[in-house]
Amino acid sequence: MRPDKLREVVESLGRPRILVIGDLILDRYVTGAVERISPEAPIPVLTAMQSEDRLGGAGNVAANLRAMEAPVEVIGVIGDDSRGRRMLGMFEELGCDASRCVVDPDRPTTEKTRMISGVQQMLRVDWEKAQAIGAELEAQLVRDLPARVHGAQAVILSDYGKGVLTGAVLNAVISAARKAGVPVLVDPKGKDYSIYAGATLVTPNRKEAEDALGRKLDALGDMPTAARDLMRIAKLDAAVITLGAAGMFHMTRDGDSGHVPTVARQVFDVTGAGDTVISHLAIALGDKRPLDVAVLLANHAAGIVVGKRGAASVTRTELISALGRHSVGSRKIVHDEELTALLSRWRKERARVVFTNGCFDVLHAGHVQYLRFARSQGDMLVVGVNDDDSVRRMKGPSRPVNPIGDRLEVLAALEMIDAVTTFTEDTPANIIERVSPNVLVKGEDWKDKGVVGREWVESHGGVVVLAPLLDGRSTTNILKRGSA
Secondary structure, eight states, X not given: OOHHHHHHHHHXXXXXXXXXXXXXXXXXXXXXXXXXXXXXXXXXXXEEEEEEEEEEEHHHHHHHHHHTTOOEEEEOEEESSHHHHHHHHHHHHHTOBOTTOEEETTSOOOEEEEEEETTEEEEXXXXXXXXXXXXXXXXXXXXXXXXXHHTXXXXXXXXXXXXXXXXXXXXXXXXXXXXXXXXEEEEOOSSOGGGGTTOSEEOOBHXXXXXXXXXXXXXXXXXXXXXXXHHHHHTOSEEEXXXXXXXXXXXETTSOEEEEOOOXXXXXXXXTHHHXXXXXXXXXXXXXXXXXXXXXXXXXXHHHHTTSSSSOOOOHHHXXXXXHTTTOGGGGBOOHHHHHHHHHHHHHTTOOEEEEEEOOXXXXXXXXXXXXXXXXXXXXEEEEEEOHHHHHHHHOTTOOSSOHHHHHHHHHTSTTOSEEEEEOSSSSHHHHHHHOOSEEEEEGGGTTTOOTTHHHHHHTTOEEEEEOOOTTOOHHHHHHHHHO
């Protein structure tokens, strides 16, 4: 299906109510800089600069669904602690119904804290008690499940092996869904897929499928037999196997199958990509779309989300924009009212807007890495570009090498950029105030210079992030080599 036709599918896609049941995880990201080794032990010292909480596990599935504007009810188990209360507050902010989540006073809310310097994860600290829930909590969940399933158009079982999806819970959900004619999609865990018997489909990655089948799946030609075996083991209607850089393979019980190549143009972090896949599959199947179309949508969404840091999601606007980039790159060049309208639409979508700026005169690998990093910090990237006069004032009469129109066209062709605009002043202060981004990105060489716009962004609830730079890459050096 051509991207423009798939874009029409997204634009007409409904908003089915999705029930998410599974393991809830709080993902915490502590970012900073490593500049020295501890005198106490041979370990790096992370100077923390900011901390951010995101919903992980089944919570990230719910976040992905809400980003696509689907009504969501989420059911899981939290601890009687501040982390659990924080998660409930985050669900409320998202607009998810989490009223039937249960509290287990004997276990902590699962939390994964990641320590990050630049783009590198230095350490992960897990708080969890990964064991099956007790009989009393299990009975409480099972009692409510038939009614909850009856009100949904699709059900997602998000299994992270933390103990919520016991045999009794799985049986209750799948049985109720079969009676109601509601599709059940499973993100599986472990080696025994027979516990998911009767579900509609499973979405293992290649390694998970290998573990379940007890054999290696080295080639694409291995996938049809693998999918058939998974369907046989778990009495499924279909199987979808994600293959990382090789895309996705899908097959139905009737033998209809297909392979969808990856659409990821940049891979920054694969955390939570499986949550994105199953979320988009559920929305499409809940809206009565065929499996092959659902897989195409999920594949495109996953290609976007791996370009972001940590557990992330994809909005409708973002997906539509990505599907339109093949032929409408120049539409990303926006000014004045067009920029205002674009920002307004993104804010209504609750998109996390990132802004950065520069001359971008002679584009090089350092620029590409920098822009890729900037895009990973949010959902939409706006790039402000100095016009020709302001470049001359900063760089001298021989610059810019490329006029503003050419620079805009080249930047608009880059997949990580969602909008590009110009500014005429010597500093980006005015355009930053106009955009009011959630995240302002500058190169780490600005650490001691003072980032223009920091006060405005932080006073409006945003953050400033310094991006790592690629050593030895600069327009000035390139021009010096050319004239040598």
